[in-house]
Amino acid sequence: MKPDIIVRTPSQKLALRLPVRALWVLLGMMIALLFIIGLSLMLGSYPLSASQVLDILWQRPADETGTTIVWEFRFPRVLVSIMVGALLGLSGATLQNITRNPLADPSLVGVSQGAGFAVVALTVLMPELGYYYRPLYAFGGALVVAIIIQWISAGRTGSSTMRFILTGVGVAAFISAGTSALLTYGDINRATAALGWLAGSVHASNWQDVWLTSACLFALLPILMWASRPMAAMRMGPDTATGLGVNVSIARWGLIMLSVALAAFAVAAVGPLGFVGLVAPHVTRRLTHSGVGVHLLITAAIGGLLVAVADLFGRTAFAPVQIPAGLVTAIIGVPLFVWLIMRQQARTEL
Amino acid sequence: MRTLLLPLTILLSLVVHTASATETRIFTDDAGRQVEVPVQAERVISQNDNRLTLPLLELGVPIVGSAGRLAGNGTPFLRTVPDLLGISLANSDIEFLGTYNDLDYEKIAGLKPDLIFTQRDEFVEPLSRIAPTLYIDPNNYPVKDGMKKLADAAGRMDEYERLLENYENKLTTVQNHFPKEQDITVSVSFSFPAGETLYAYTDLGALTVALDDLGLNLPQPILDEEKRSFSVSPEQIQLIDGDFIINFYGNEASAGPEEVRAGLEKFLPNWCAQLHACENDQMIFFPYAAFGYSFSALELNLDLLTTHIAGRQFTPMP
Amino acid sequence: MTIQKFGEVGRLGLMAVVISLFFALHISIGAKAIPLSDVFTALIARDETVFDHIVVWNLRMPRALIAMVVGAALAVSGALMQGLTRNPLADPGLLGLLAGASFAVVVGFGIWGSAIVPIMPLVAAGGALAASALVFWIASSAPGGARPLTLILAGAAITAFLGAIIAAVQLLDQDNFDQLRVWLTGTINGNRMSYMMWCLPWLLVGFLVSFAVARQITSLAMGDEVAIGLGVNVAQVKILSLIAVVALTASAVTLSGPLGFIGLVIPHAVRLFVGTDYRFVVPYSALVGAAYLLFVDIVARIALAPIEISTGLVTSLLGAPFFVWLVRAKL
Numbered sequence: 001m002k003p004d005i006i007v008r009t010p011s012q013k014l015a016l017r018l019p020v021r022a023l024w025v026l027l028g029m030m031i032a033l034l035f036i037i038g039l040s041l042m043l044g045s046y047p048l049s050a051s052q053v054l055d056i057l058w059q060r061p062a063d064e065t066g067t068t069i070v071w072e073f074r075f076p077r078v079l080v081s082i083m084v085g086a087l088l089g090l091s092g093a094t095l096q097n098i099t100r101n102p103l104a105d106p107s108l109v110g111v112s113q114g115a116g117f118a119v120v121a122l123t124v125l126m127p128e129l130g131y132y133y134r135p136l137y138a139f140g141g142a143l144v145v146a147i148i149i150q151w152i153s154a155g156r157t158g159s160s161t162m163r164f165i166l167t168g169v170g171v172a173a174f175i176s177a178g179t180s181a182l183l184t185y186g187d188i189n190r191a192t193a194a195l196g197w198l199a200g201s202v203h204a205s206n207w208q209d210v211w212l213t214s215a216c217l218f219a220l221l222p223i224l225m226w227a228s229r230p231m232a233a234m235r236m237g238p239d240t241a242t243g244l245g246v247n248v249s250i251a252r253w254g255l256i257m258l259s260v261a262l263a264a265f266a267v268a269a270v271g272p273l274g275f276v277g278l279v280a281p282h283v284t285r286r287l288t289h290s291g292v293g294v295h296l297l298i299t300a301a302i303g304g305l306l307v308a309v310a311d312l313f314g315r316t317a318f319a320p321v322q323i324p325a326g327l328v329t330a331i332i333g334v335p336l337f338v339w340l341i342m343r344q345q346a347r348t349e350l
Numbered sequence: 351m352r353t354l355l356l357p358l359t360i361l362l363s364l365v366v367h368t369a370s371a372t373e374t375r376i377f378t379d380d381a382g383r384q385v386e387v388p389v390q391a392e393r394v395i396s397q398n399d400n401r402l403t404l405p406l407l408e409l410g411v412p413i414v415g416s417a418g419r420l421a422g423n424g425t426p427f428l429r430t431v432p433d434l435l436g437i438s439l440a441n442s443d444i445e446f447l448g449t450y451n452d453l454d455y456e457k458i459a460g461l462k463p464d465l466i467f468t469q470r471d472e473f474v475e476p477l478s479r480i481a482p483t484l485y486i487d488p489n490n491y492p493v494k495d496g497m498k499k500l501a502d503a504a505g506r507m508d509e510y511e512r513l514l515e516n517y518e519n520k521l522t523t524v525q526n527h528f529p530k531e532q533d534i535t536v537s538v539s540f541s542f543p544a545g546e547t548l549y550a551y552t553d554l555g556a557l558t559v560a561l562d563d564l565g566l567n568l569p570q571p572i573l574d575e576e577k578r579s580f581s582v583s584p585e586q587i588q589l590i591d592g593d594f595i596i597n598f599y600g601n602e603a604s605a606g607p608e609e610v611r612a613g614l615e616k617f618l619p620n621w622c623a624q625l626h627a628c629e630n631d632q633m634i635f636f637p638y639a640a641f642g643y644s645f646s647a648l649e650l651n652l653d654l655l656t657t658h659i660a661g662r663q664f665t666p667m668p
Numbered sequence: 669m670t671i672q673k674f675g676e677v678g679r680l681g682l683m684a685v686v687i688s689l690f691f692a693l694h695i696s697i698g699a700k701a702i703p704l705s706d707v708f709t710a711l712i713a714r715d716e717t718v719f720d721h722i723v724v725w726n727l728r729m730p731r732a733l734i735a736m737v738v739g740a741a742l743a744v745s746g747a748l749m750q751g752l753t754r755n756p757l758a759d760p761g762l763l764g765l766l767a768g769a770s771f772a773v774v775v776g777f778g779i780w781g782s783a784i785v786p787i788m789p790l791v792a793a794g795g796a797l798a799a800s801a802l803v804f805w806i807a808s809s810a811p812g813g814a815r816p817l818t819l820i821l822a823g824a825a826i827t828a829f830l831g832a833i834i835a836a837v838q839l840l841d842q843d844n845f846d847q848l849r850v851w852l853t854g855t856i857n858g859n860r861m862s863y864m865m866w867c868l869p870w871l872l873v874g875f876l877v878s879f880a881v882a883r884q885i886t887s888l889a890m891g892d893e894v895a896i897g898l899g900v901n902v903a904q905v906k907i908l909s910l911i912a913v914v915a916l917t918a919s920a921v922t923l924s925g926p927l928g929f930i931g932l933v934i935p936h937a938v939r940l941f942v943g944t945d946y947r948f949v950v951p952y953s954a955l956v957g958a959a960y961l962l963f964v965d966i967v968a969r970i971a972l973a974p975i976e977i978s979t980g981l982v983t984s985l986l987g988a989p990f991f992v993w994l995v996r997a998k999l
Contacts (some may be wrong), residue, residue, distance in 0.1 A: 045457040069459045073478040103821055107828075152996055162817050166757070166995040169824055173928065174988035177981045180853050185975060193472055195838075196451050203452065204476035274828060320447050320454035321420065323836060330832035337825050341818055342809040545859060546851060583699035584859065585723045585977070616859050618727050624719050 022290035022298065029301035031084060036308045040078035041070055043312065045319045072206070080205035080306035081311045081325065083213035084266045089303020090224060091262035092277020093296055098255045099164050102340065105278030106142075106195055106263035109168025112274070113175040114145030115267040116198060120179050121230050123194040124186035135154055135212070138268035139261060145171060146260045150253075172285045180194075200271040200326015202311050209269055216265040221300070224258060228292040232254060235292070273310075273326045275333025306332070377503050379484045381471055387482045391465035395458050395481070396448050399428040401488045401617065401643050402467045405497055407435055408513065408644045409483075409506040414461045415445040417453055421602075433639035434646040453530075465504065467596035488643050489578070493559045497645065513645040521563055524652050527660035528564055533536065534659065535569045535592035535667065536561055542601070543609040545616030550590050553578045555643045557596070557636070560651035566659070568592075584618040593628040593667050594659060598637040607635040630665040634658045679941070683955045687736070690962040694735070695728040697969060699976065704899070730861035735965045736958035736977075737864075738856065738924045739934075741871060741916040743957025744878050746931020747938070747949050748909045751885040755816045756936070756998050760796075760917045761928035763819055764826035768799020769921035771830040774848060778837065788863065789870045793918035799826050800914065854927040854980015856965050867919040874915035877949050881908050885946040927961070927980045929987020934960055936994065 041053045046069050048056070056063075056070045088106065095104040095111075106112045118141025119134055149171055153163040179198070183191045230251040233241040238248045264276065280303035284295055310328035317323065373389045396402040396416045403416040418439065426446040432438040439446050445461060448454040453473065458466070459480045466477045468488040477483040484503050488496040494514065501510035528534075538551040540559070551558070552568065552575050561568070578593045582589055589638040597614075599607040614621045622628040640651050696707050702720050710721040742760060749758035760766050772795025776784045784791060806822040807813070835850070884905045887895040895902050920927065934957045935949060942948040961979075970983045 018993065045454050046460040065459050065462055068480060069456050073455050073459070073476075107822065108821075152992055163995055166820065167992050169762075169820060170988050170992035170995060173984055173991070177984035177988065181977065181981045184850060184853055184978060184981075185972075192451060193470065201452070203455065204473075206475065206479070239973050274832070315454070315456075320457045322448050322452040322454055324452070327832045327836045330828055334829035334832075338806050339824065341806055341821055341825070343811075546857070584727055585698050585700035588719065616862060618859070620722065624722065 019288070019290050019294070022288045022294045024295065025288045026298050026301065029298055029305065033301060036305060036312070037078050038057050040308060040312050041074050042079075044069070044074065045316075052145055076210045077202050077205045077311065078308055079210045080269060081202050081308040082200070082216050083210070084270050084273065085193045085280070085303035085305065085307030085322035086300035087213065087220075087262045087303070088273060088276040088278030088307070089299045090221070090296060091259045091266070091268075092279075092303075092350070093281040093299045094224065094231065094255055094259040094262070096281055097235045097275065097292065098252055098259070100235060100237065101162075101165060102282065102335075103278065104165060104168075105337075106259070107269075107272055107273060107274040108172070108278065109115055109165060110145045110149060110172035110175060111168075111260055111263050112141045112267050112272040113172045113179070114273045115139070115142040115264045117141055117175045119268065119271075120182050120194045120198060124182045124190045124199070127190055135216075135265055135268035139264040142260045142264040142267070143257070145175065146256055150256060183338075197271045198322075198326075200273040200329070201322075201324035202270045202307075203269055203315075203322060203324070205270070213265065213269050214247055216262075217300075220258065220262055220265075224262075224296060225293055227251075227255060227258065228296060232292040271324075271326055273307060273341075274330040275337055276306055276329055279333050279336045280306060282336070358392060359390050360555060371383075376567050377484060378491065379474075379503075380487055381474070383474070383485070385478075385482050385484055385537055387484065387503065388464050388505070388613070393461065393463045393465075394467065394504065395447070395461065395463040395466040395477075396466035397447075397453060397466070397470065397473060397477075400430045400641065401469055402500070403428055403444075403484075404434060404642050404647075405488065405500050405644045406467065406504060407431065407437055408646060409504060410509045411500075411504045411506055413444055414463060415447045415458060416461075417450040418446045419449060430639050430642040430647070433637065434642050434644060453477075463466050467500070467503070473512060488555075493643055493645075493648055495557045496643065506580070517645050517648055520649055520652060523593070523654050524548065524660075528566075530565075534567045534594070536594045536596060536659070537569050537572055537590045537592040539595060539597050540579075540589050541597060541610060541613055541617060543605050543613040547612035548582045548587065548590075548614070548617055549579050549585070550582050551579045555603055555641065556647035557640050557651045560655060564655055566655065584621075587618055591625045591667065592627055593632060595625065595633045596636055597633065598638050599635045605653050610635065626665075626667045632664050669785040679952075681758045683952070683959065687955065687962070690758050690959055690966065691732055691736075692773040694732040694962050694966055695724055697966065698723065698728055699969075712938065723882045725776045727858040730864075731856055731858035731965070732962060734858070734860055734864070734923050735856050735961045736925065737871065738920045739930060739957040739959070739961025739964075740954035741874065741920045741957075742927060743934035743938075743960070744875065744950055744962070745913040745916040745920075747935035747946070747953040748878055748881075748885060748913050749931065750935050751889040751946055751949070752906060752909050754889055754891070755819055757816045757820055758992065759929060759932035760913070760920075761926065762823050762991075763849065764799040764803045764823040765796040765913070765917045766829075766921060766926035766928065767827040767830045768795040768797075768802075769793070769918050770793055770852060770926045771834060772801075772853070773921065774837065775836055777848065785863065786866050789915075790866050792921045793870070793914050796917045797910075797914045798919070799830075800910070802826055845898075850978055851925045853978040854925040854983065855978040856924045856961075856968075860923050862959050863871065863922055867922055870915045874912045874919065875954070877908050877912040878916070881905050881912070882946040882950040885909065885950075886944065889944065889946065925978075925980060928984045929991060930957060930961060930983055933987050936990075 038053070039051070042048050042050060046065065048066050048070070052063065052066055053070060058066050092104065092105050095106065096102055115138035118137040122129055122137050149164065149167050153167040183195060195314045233244045233246045234248070234251055234255070241248050241251070267275070281299045283302050284299045287298065307325060307329060310332060311325040314323035314328045316324050374386045376384050377387045377391055378384055392412055393414045394406060394411050396406055396413055399416055399418045403413055407413055416428060418426050420426055426439055428439060445457065447457055455476055458477070463481045466481050466483040468474060468477055468483060468485055469489070471485050474483050474485045486499055486503065491499060497513070498510055501507050538554050539548060539550045540551070550572055552572055571589045597610060599605055599610050617654055618624065625633070627633050640647060640654065700723055702723060706720050707724055710724040714725060715721050746759050749760065749763065750756060750802055769792040772791045773788060776788070776791040803819065803822040803826055807818040810818040884895065884900045887898045887900050888905060889904065892902055913924045935953050938949055938952045938956050942952050964982050964986065965979050968977045971977055
């Protein structure tokens, strides 16, 4: 057994126990992310060699078209993919920890659908409002849905985990019907615009999206790390958590808000990408066991990797025909989800 | 109005002629954006085949790449362009850029365009990272006005004038074949062979303009609708009745006139007996190319309308 | 379980009255405003030359008939699934059957075009069967076996997966997809009557088998051991029920596209009144399902008139809250 590294702040308020293996995994993920960024900058309908990409990145005089493609399209696109994947991964991990259910995912329990409905409703009914307020609507929609689900499923005695998920499935079906109604009976042009967004696409991501998603990520990540202690306690069940001095109901609400915010900002940027929040925390768990904090960091990296790979595949596989990343993540994510259903351990109270 | 505009456009086309290729000017697009565009664009990208590529090609604009559609078997094609101009992806150097809702931006950048046209406002931001991009939605203009707007934007006003003159000459000849005092109503509809839905149009690009120029009218119930097109319930099929009803064939290879008729039979059994126009054999099927947005589509519609309606014995709707 | 003769007759009479009332209401409203007196005239003195009579006979009657048949088929298949899996949340939509059937139809339509119509129920049945097999395999491979949660999650997974593929097809082939767009949200349309003759044999088999196995389902619902103890051939009943469920679901999808939650809502409502004996649950599910879908279809046509909402959206908007309530009340 390798010794763990323990980082403490002087006041001992924050302490991170860092298992060495988990740190290696984290390092490996960072390298993988750099690798996928490099690959994304090279591959596409306008192929560039590694040295051409380096020339462009170091701003050496190079092919002007290559410069536009790398700086204006591929770079922001791969960065947005990574940020969004990280946001969704973190949202899923948080949700799984509070509900103590390995199958929780923002797209499964209606949070993504709530955000999607809000955005589609505004795109179709009030197009003059513009796309800039999307994060706001998305957050509003997701929050309302989360509150409804929480309110319905937490009303009765006993454990509410299974109720939470099934309630989410029901609410998701209800909202999806509403979204379909808007798409089917709304103005066809606006519906088409909304449909493209709903498929989950990072096609047109620009630097503004990069700043926006990274601002969300880097604002929420520290809060999440700070919350990792109550989250670790919650993971052991409400009674243990209470025993550890955590105010369960406050922690639960706070963490749900956090999870909703993470998913909503991701959805606002690129549309609902399914199953990332589900898959990323699991892959992390299979790679290494670690404290909640490091687990979250690795999950974020894996979520980012997943979306970046999905988008790279979607834009190159059938070029010039473009497959939105959301469809690719669903097609990759579902079999993994199925495998998880089949493999989930009895320790979860399903 | 025209007497005022004509000298102005001639003046403009003179300016265009004397300008060199690298010079630019300011053009205001449909969203009111002031865009710096080349005086005469030489490498143009189009985001919609039927509404932009077709009119631009007709105006002699060099299109280097266009979005299109995929046929059932996966081969890409440009809607109505080959039918009206004989230009296809296979017989020209036009590059296919993906479907019109999901463009391959990298491929567009690789073609080094100097001007991009799109009819979707939300595509302007990504496209303008590549080249000056104009948002013009031809659906917002009657064909002649839209052609003029596009010609102006691409610096092809002289070609526009020539095409307009041709059309107007043809129109004056053809107009004489139609009775002056008679009020003929013609409705425009569309349905698939599957027979699930029937659409009626208040505005269908070139056909609507040609009907208007020939003094043929849409039936009143359709004129009362506000939308450009709307789906008609089988219970209300009589809304589309008129002296003549136009429907279309050839949306896809397997959708011949016979198949479209069979689709209507699925839509409403014994439909033909419910419509005056159909019962009296005054239901006409136009080729899908009549949907096009160009002078060639206008002329095609003039010809088709003259062939089918002018100088013909028909039973007017009571 | 003995049921008093009078109570039985009373209940049947009540259902007959309710269905006739909904049927009458259903054929009296529509896109075209036809006075009630004309509807009545059309019914008693049919005149093929009057368009209003054609509307009543050729458009509204078939639509009402399809609504009844589809409602009955989905409700019965939901009842069988709930009894068979001992899962109060079983429903052809939730367990992925509707998604499988619609996916098969979309693919078939994409490849063969309209030529697929005569074998559409067969294609839909193939899709439904494959989807249900997959869902049950996934759920029963999970530790703890096919419990409500695993079944529903497996169903949700299959639905999401097929939905993603349909969405991709939709993005790629927009022109031709338009004609399937409304159908895919689940819609009842009188012109689907021409499909009825292709569905009729399937429906007959489905309903007959359902009624035949109803008694054994009651024992099965109490557990496999109990059923075996009562001399039920469990494997045989399960296979027969699966055939019935698939045949009924496939016909329903062929006639109206995917209509969710009917199979969930109706059997629960029925059990409140007739108890847990499937000899009553199955036939009453058929009757109540027929009445319910007639009602939903009326709502779909008058809620936003003159626009007709597709019926599938209304069944989901009404059924999903019921599902949520069920989760809250029963689990």
